[in-house]
Amino acid sequence: MATPKASNLVDRKASIVSAAGLASEDDAVILAKLGYKQELRRNFSMVEVFGIAFSIMGLLPSIASTLVYSIPAGPVGMVWGWFLASGFIFVVGLAMADLGSAMPTSGGLYWWTHFFSSPATRNPLSFLVGYSNTLGLVGGLCSIDYGFSLMFLSVIVVARDGDWTPSSGVIYATFLACVLCHGILASVMSKIMGKLQTVFVVMNLILIAATIIALPIGAKNRHDGHYIFAQTENHTTWPTGWTFMLSWLSPIWTIGAFDSCVHMSEECVNATKAVPAGILMSIGSCWLFGFIIMIVLAATISPDLESVIGSKFGQPMCQIFYDAIGKSGTMGLMSLLFTVQFLMGISILVAASRQTWAFSRDGALPFSTFFRRISKRFGYIPLRAIWGCVFIAAVLGLLSLIAPAAAQALFSLAVAGNNLAWATPIFARVVWGQKKFKPGPFYTGDRFSVPLAWIAILFLIFGIILSMFPVEGPNPTKQSTNYTVVINMAVWGGALAYYFIDARKWFTGPKVTLATDDLTEEQQVAIREERLDVKTIEGEDLSTGNDMEKTRKQ
Secondary structure, eight states: OOOHHHHHHHHHTHHHHBOTTTSOHHHHHHHHHTTOOBOSOOOBOHHHHHHHHHHHHOHHHHHHHHHHHHGGGHHHHHHHHHHHHHHHHHHHHHHHHHHHHHSOOTTHHHHHHHHHSOTTTHHHHHHHHHHHHHHHHHHHHHHHHHHHHHHHHHHHHHHTTTOOOOOHHHHHHHHHHHHHHHHHHHHHOGGGHHHHHHHHHHHHHHHHHHHHHHHHHHOSOOOOHHHHHHOOOOOSSSOHHHHHHHTTHHHHHHTOOTTHHHHTGGGBTTHHHHHHHHHHHHHHHHHHHHHHHHHHHHHHSOSOHHHHHTOTTSOHHHHHHHHHHHHHHHHHHHHHHHHHHHHHHHHHHHHHHHHHHHHHHTTOSTTHHHHTOOBTTTTSBOHHHHHHHHHHHHHHGGGGGTOHHHHHHHHHHHHHHHHHHHHHHHHHHHHTOGGGOOOOSOOOOTTTHHHHHHHHHHHHHHHHHHHTSOSSOSSOOTTTOOTHHHHHHHHHHHHHHHHHHTGGGTOOSSOBOSOGGGOOHHHHHHHHHHHOSOBBTTOOBOSSSHHHHHHHHO
């Protein structure tokens, strides 16, 4: 590992690697030790880092978008499915918080994978994780904006008393308009994006409070405790137990944006503490408030669950609102619901663009030299990466024109893609790299860290498998088939094929973006010892010591 002398020299040269006004010296030093210079402005506080994750999760809109997974299992699936799955997700958060505190960088997931993996696996695994995480986040953007389009159009359906049904073309046009609006807002509002996260959090809390208060007051019939906590139903052709497990997809998808804290780590102040705090605060908040919301929904939902699932309004949540508070109340709450869903899309586009930018910075994406450019004019943001994500989302959204089941694959793409990206670095750490792991300010401790990591790995693998199953039953039709396995295998298989056919010739993992002129000989030794095979962004090899030999000869 790096010598104290080398570490001190890195510290002393922090002023070189941090552009004036972008970051504090301490944050620049930590990033420099990972091989990167400070290129983004650090505008986000700890609360705002939590805010971007909590905003992307968008608790109530996400629950509304995924009730189709939980309602078929009845109140038990809604309430206890949420509670149990959220508990496991919190364990995943603990494992990721250990890594995020130790090594905070925007491309953390694939960076950690490369750092901890064995020599034979580090490059292909890092490449796979980078692609899976990038497309998983873009899939999250698609699913959020697709959910927005359904909620927005459901208000029109309610206004017309169910006498109008939007076509697939109308749904896609609404989706596309939403994605383009997000691209514009993420581009021009960069200077206040951190502050906006606090506004987004407040909007979420107002919506949660309004729902928790309005539904019990307005509902004509409120169920008793036995119905809420013990009523099991099965509205699929799967066995009852597996229907209950499928209900876990609602919290798994909802509480699935905590890695955004990692992707914002080069834009937050005091990243070694802000990143783990943001991860755990966002998961914990959704665990608690989501449990309360599910109890309220189970207490006020119509006992005819089939009518709720197949609502003429196209949204089970819309039907729940309509049954409890009537047409006017439903239009009011659904309008607030799709507004918060719209805000979710802004936040996840910001996070997705930072991952895309980080992966381009390391030369792994097609047209990396184009997408890695930072726009100083728009406030030191990866403007081109933002619009790259918008373009990919617009293309993936075309799935909504095929069938509703194909559109649902957008939800599962985010689940499976991100689960793989989260599990791999945790696995690499405990299998190959435990001796190399240096805890940061947040650490679950020598006694608990590894067992928690293994629980997280097993749960994430289970989540991937779960997301591949058809929701309605074991004999799906063309319309009800789950296309997730096709999409994700294309992503993972394509990424690995690309690596072994071509990328293995040039991809050596994360690059050093510090200029070699700004690196002392001791710093190069430290980087070579800790980063193994690395090259500078200019292509100079720091892994063999050739540059140092040239310096000595000169």
